[in-house]
Amino acid sequence: MEGRWRQVPRTTDGDGTPVPQRLLAAATRLFAERGYDRTSVQEIVEAAGVTKGALYHYFGSKDDLLHEVYARVLRVQQERLDAFAGADKPVEQRLRAAAADVVVTTIENLDDAMIFFRSMHHLSPEKNKQVRAERRRYHERFRALIEEGQESGVFSTATPADLVVDYHFGSVHHLSTWYRPDGPMSPQEVADHLADLLLRALRP
Numbered sequence: 226m227e228g229r230w231r232q233v234p235r236t237t238d239g240d241g242t243p244v245p246q247r248l249l250a251a252a253t254r255l256f257a258e259r260g261y262d263r264t265s266v267q268e269i270v271e272a273a274g275v276t277k278g279a280l281y282h283y284f285g286s287k288d289d290l291l292h293e294v295y296a297r298v299l300r301v302q303q304e305r306l307d308a309f310a311g312a313d314k315p316v317e318q319r320l321r322a323a324a325a326d327v328v329v330t331t332i333e334n335l336d337d338a339m340i341f342f343r344s345m346h347h348l349s350p351e352k353n354k355q356v357r358a359e360r361r362r363y364h365e366r367f368r369a370l371i372e373e374g375q376e377s378g379v380f381s382t383a384t385p386a387d388l389v390v391d392y393h394f395g396s397v398h399h400l401s402t403w404y405r406p407d408g409p410m411s412p413q414e415v416a417d418h419l420a421d422l423l424l425r426a427l428r429p
Contacts (some may be wrong), residue, residue, distance in 0.1 A: 236333065244275055247273040247315055248269065249294065250273070251269050251292060252264070254336075255268060256344065260344070261344070269290070288348060291344060291347060291348060294341060295345075295356060298331075298334045298338070302326070302365050303362065305323075310366055314378075316370060316377065316380075320370045326415060326417050327367075328400070328420070331400050331402055332400055332412040368387065371386040381429045386387070389426065393419055393423050400415075
């Protein structure tokens with residue numbers, strides 16, 4: 226009796242790079258250059274050097290790829306924020322470190338941020354809801370640091386914590402519209418300026 230079999234996509238390519246990373250790198254480059262809606266699945270798999278079967282095995286759809294472009298950065302930022310927030314340091318130091326870190330990590334992944342905010346409306350309603358929930362969790366953790374400082378008298382209560390969060394992340398979300406790697410400031414210098422602005426706004 227002849228056996229039935231199904232080919233499973235390779236997990237790495239010839240140089241050892243995992244296939245999901247190849248697909249994400251290709252998708253990120255093409256989405257940044259052409260836009261999400263003008264990039265086809267065929268173009269992504271050709272740029273990644275894999276088959277359509279590999280893409281659908283790991284991501285399921287182009288929509289899933291768009292979501293992962295953003296989610297992978299947010300996961301890193303969430304882990305780092307949790308570490309800063311849970312550190313045994315004064316709240317002012319913890320907030321400043323978190324405020325600077327989200328600027329640096331956003332600049333280091335500027336294409337991802339630009340793609341997402343330009344193309345988020347292409348996500349399915351379910352994925353859109355999922356992303357909003359992930360972002361809300363991050364913002365709530367950040368807001369909790371501000372509220373901790375306000376409740377302990379370290380930060381001013383003149384401005385509601387929600388508005389302070391919107392103020393800082395409004396600056397972060399606009400980085401992709403003006404920051405250039407060959408510009409006069411390094412990512413860390415931009416991060417330091419924005420974090421200091423936030424802390425000055427919160428001092429009593």
